[in-house]
Amino acid sequence: MSAAGGLGLLVALQHGDSQFPSGGFAFSQGLEASSQLAERLGAFDFAGFMRAQIRHRWAEADRVALVRAHRLRGDLARLAALDREVEASTLVEGLRAGSRRNGAALLTTHARIGTPGAAAYRAMLRDGAAPGHLAVVQGLLWQALGLDEATAVAISGYQAAASLATAAVRLGLVGAIEAQAELARMLPLIETGSAAPVADDEPIRSFIPLAEIAVALHGAAGQRLFSN
Amino acid sequence: MTSHWQPPPPGEASVPAATTGVPAGRFELAFLRHGGRTAVGRQFVSYPFHLTRPFALDSAIPSLLTVYQQSSSGGLYRAERLACRYDIGARAAAHVTTQAATVVHDCHGQPARQTVEIALEEDAFLALTPDPLVLFPGASCVNRLEAKMAPGAVLLLADAFALHDPLGAARPFDRLASEVVVRDAAGRLLLRDCFRVTGEALVGPSSPVGGWRVVSSFLLLGDPARLPVREDLAALAPDGHAVAGVSTLPNGAGWGVRCLAADAVAARRVAELLFSISVRAAFGSAPAPRRK
Numbered sequence: 001m002s003a004a005g006g007l008g009l010l011v012a013l014q015h016g017d018s019q020f021p022s023g024g025f026a027f028s029q030g031l032e033a034s035s036q037l038a039e040r041l042g043a044f045d046f047a048g049f050m051r052a053q054i055r056h057r058w059a060e061a062d063r064v065a066l067v068r069a070h071r072l073r074g075d076l077a078r079l080a081a082l083d084r085e086v087e088a089s090t091l092v093e094g095l096r097a098g099s100r101r102n103g104a105a106l107l108t109t110h111a112r113i114g115t116p117g118a119a120a121y122r123a124m125l126r127d128g129a130a131p132g133h134l135a136v137v138q139g140l141l142w143q144a145l146g147l148d149e150a151t152a153v154a155i156s157g158y159q160a161a162a163s164l165a166t167a168a169v170r171l172g173l174v175g176a177i178e179a180q181a182e183l184a185r186m187l188p189l190i191e192t193g194s195a196a197p198v199a200d201d202e203p204i205r206s207f208i209p210l211a212e213i214a215v216a217l218h219g220a221a222g223q224r225l226f227s228n
Numbered sequence: 229m230t231s232h233w234q235p236p237p238p239g240e241a242s243v244p245a246a247t248t249g250v251p252a253g254r255f256e257l258a259f260l261r262h263g264g265r266t267a268v269g270r271q272f273v274s275y276p277f278h279l280t281r282p283f284a285l286d287s288a289i290p291s292l293l294t295v296y297q298q299s300s301s302g303g304l305y306r307a308e309r310l311a312c313r314y315d316i317g318a319r320a321a322a323h324v325t326t327q328a329a330t331v332v333h334d335c336h337g338q339p340a341r342q343t344v345e346i347a348l349e350e351d352a353f354l355a356l357t358p359d360p361l362v363l364f365p366g367a368s369c370v371n372r373l374e375a376k377m378a379p380g381a382v383l384l385l386a387d388a389f390a391l392h393d394p395l396g397a398a399r400p401f402d403r404l405a406s407e408v409v410v411r412d413a414a415g416r417l418l419l420r421d422c423f424r425v426t427g428e429a430l431v432g433p434s435s436p437v438g439g440w441r442v443v444s445s446f447l448l449l450g451d452p453a454r455l456p457v458r459e460d461l462a463a464l465a466p467d468g469h470a471v472a473g474v475s476t477l478p479n480g481a482g483w484g485v486r487c488l489a490a491d492a493v494a495a496r497r498v499a500e501l502l503f504s505i506s507v508r509a510a511f512g513s514a515p516a517p518r519r520k
Contacts, residue, residue, distance in 0.1 A: 041438065041471055048433030055429065056436045089420045091484045092475040203407065207423035208436045209443055209486045216473025216486070 011145055016155040018162060022106045027098040028167040028226035029053060030211035033218035035173055041214060046173050047182055050164050052208055054186060058160040059193030060205040061089070062135045066156050067198040069139025070149050074117045079140055080130035087131045089204035094215040094228035096131075101227070103132040106141065116144040150194070157190035167226060253277050255297055256313040259352075261320040266293040269317075276301030277310075288513035294323040297358070303331035304340040304361075304369060313345045316352035316381070321511075323503075327520050329359040329390070329492070334366030335402060344373040348381035353454075353510055357503055359520070360388035360442060360495065363427065365399035371406045375449075378413045382454045384506045386499055388444035390492060391430065400427025410449060410481060418481040421445070440471075440488035442495035446502050448483040455482050456509040464501055469494035 014020065031049060038044040065086050072078045090096045104125060110118035117140055125132040135156065142152040165179040174182065215228050255277040258269040265284070273279045278298040285294050297312075304310070316322055332340060348354060361369060375383055385408065393399045405424035411417055430437055437443050448455050458474065461483060465472040470489035477484045485502065489495035500517075507515040 040468070042440065043433075043438070045433040048435070051434035052436040055434070056423075056425065060424070085417065085420065087478050088417045089422060089478075091419070091421055091477060092473070092486075094475070096478060203420065203422045205422045205424055207425045209445075209488055210436055210438045210440070212475075212486045213471050213473030213488065216475045217471075219475075 008147065008151070012147055012151050012155060015142060015145065015147070016158055018159075018166065021109045022102060027102065027163070027228050028171070029057070029095065029098070029164065029228060030208075030214035030218065031164055031167050031173075032171055032226045033214035034211060035171060037214060037217060040217075041210060046168050047185070049211070050161060050182065050186055051189060053164060053211065054157070054161060054189050054193060056207045057211070058157060058190075059196065060207070062160060063153055063156060063193065064198050064202045064204055065133065065135035066139045066152060067149060068200065068202065069136045070143045070152050071200060072139070074140065074144055076117065076121055076124060076140075079121065079136055080124055083130045083133055083136045086133040086136055086204055089206070090133075092212045092215050094219045095212070098228045099133045099135070100131050102134040103137040106134065107132060107137050110141050115141050117141070118144075153194045154190075157194060158187075161186040161190060171225065253308075253310045254312075255279070255310070257295065257322075257324075258315040258317070259293060259320040259322040259354075260317040261291065264290050266291050266320040266322060268293070268295070270315075285516045285518065286507075286513070287516075289321070289507070289511045289515065291319070292321040292323060292353070292507070292511065292515070294325070294518065297324055297326050299330065303333050304342070304367075305333050306335035306340065306368075307338040308340040310340070310342045311345075312343070314347070314354060314356070316346070316348045316354045318349040318378075319351045320349075321353035323355045323357070323515075323518075325355075325518060326358045329362045331362045331364060332367035332369050332401070333364055335368035336366065337368065337402065339368035339370045339403070339405075341370045342372070344371075346373070346375035346383065348375070348377045348383060348450075350378045351380035352378070353382045355384040355386075355503060355506065357384065357386040357499060360390045360444070360492065361404075362390050362392050363401035363404065365393050365427075366402050367404075367427075368402040369404050371404075373408045375408075375410045376413065376415075377410065377418075377450055380451050380454075382450035382506075382510050383410075383447070384503065385447040385449070386444065386502070387446075388442060388495060388499070390442040390495070391427070398431070400431060402427060408447065410447070416479075418479045419447070419449070419477055421447070421484075437488055440490060442489040442492055444485075444487040444489065444495055444499065446483075446485040446487070446499070447477065447481075448485070448502075448506055449477070449481050452480070452482070454510045456505045460505050460509065461485065461502075464498050465489075465494075467494070470498050472498060
């Protein structure tokens with residue numbers, strides 16, 4: 001944390017807190033459909049789903065986009081180019097739309113509280129100059145707040161796992177205590193995933209075919225709790 | 229079991245790095261439109277590839293030429309480098325496929341590398357539908373495909389792999405990496421589909437493919453007027469032996485289809501159906517069955 005000492009930790013806690021209004025509660029990344037379509041997709045296992053998401057989506061895609069965005073140090077034109085790369089690298093519409101909506105929501109909150117760069121990048125979203133994917137927006141904002149790269153990655157990884165745990169509780173797949181136990185088991189995996197080096201032009205990679213199919217089927221379904 | 233490279237017994241020296249004398253097979257074809265038909269123009273084919281004569285299999289679609297890409301080597305081997313290039317001229321139409329699946333043998337940590345370059349001119353059509361890679365224990369493969377598409381062009385890309393241990397011991401492949409990059413005529417990035425995965429990651433309840441055995445990805449790219457509509461793609465896997473998810477692609481590039489199948493037969497059924505749907509959308513007539 002480059003935000004000085006104990007203050008940096010407090011800033012990280014504020015922005016990692018699920019109470020921070022970011023809009024992420026509306027998305028399950030295929031968890032809802034995977035659990036409800038088990039007869040068609042195969043046996044559902046919440047811990048396995050979460051592990052696959054962290055290893056094969058967050059560590060290889062969201063984390064990479066976040067790190068690359070953080071390193072751009074508020075260069076909005078280059079952030080927009082990275083943002084377009086994330087758009088081109090996210091094949092399934094439900095995941096693209098969810099990431100854009102989360103990014104826009106987070107940006108709106110930060111524009112209101114005056115985080116440097118937030119209002120200007122939000123204007124670029126409005127003009128269609130950038131799609132506003134969540135990981136890119138996080139990299140922009142958390143760097144602007146003085147959080148270092150490692151801290152930003154830790155918040156991102158924690159939120160990715162915690163949001164799945166919250167979704168699982170809301171869907172009734174696990175209880176609140178069990179969700180926290182599973183979240184704790186996920187932390188070493190996040191730490192391991194965080195350690196892989198990221199080149200400045202590292203591709204955005206993702207390999208979650210089963211979850212992508214679930215998201216695609218989810219989009220065609222009627223009654224549902226989450227947007228993806 | 230076919231194995232052209234035997235691992236050393238325990239305690240002996242590991243497999244030496246194959247950095248010199250590695251064959252670099254090339255398969256390069258240019259397709260040109262002549263009147264109502266497509267013909268092969270420039271071609272360069274070197275070992276292990278083999279090209280028989282092209283086929284006009286579709287009487288209702290005389291412009292569509294079919295080529296079977298064959299290999300005389302029995303699969304992909306460690307450190308092998310293969311390069312393919314397809315140039316599809318304006319209004320030319322080609323289907324490039326294989327006769328059978330391609331086995332990727334134990335690569336002993338030195339992956340086989342395949343690259344494909346595709347250039348489609350105005351109103352061109354290419355369906356590149358190779359049969360799946362069959363990843364044997366220890367198999368390691370790095371694939372890269374880059375395509376550039378002019379206005380009006382259509383491109384169908386099929387990419388699939390299957391897990392197989394000839395001994396039935398469920399030994400995993402080593403690793404697979406893939407990158408597909410599609411740009412428009414101006415060089416603007418439309419799509420980048422990129423992954424890397426180890427065989428071990430596909431074992432157990434945290435596998436991102438569940439218990440399915442064949443993983444397929446299809447990209448239907450290009451002019452929306454020549455692509456299927458969503459309703460055409462609604463029932464790709466109706467029988468429970470496969471599941472498929474259809475999505476619009478970024479930047480209006482077309483359709484993406486992810487498919488997981490229980491076996492090669494179910495995967496092939498989906499692939500054939502998608503090929504048929506795509507050809508019908510582009511030409512107004514369904515293609516004849518491709519014999520393999």
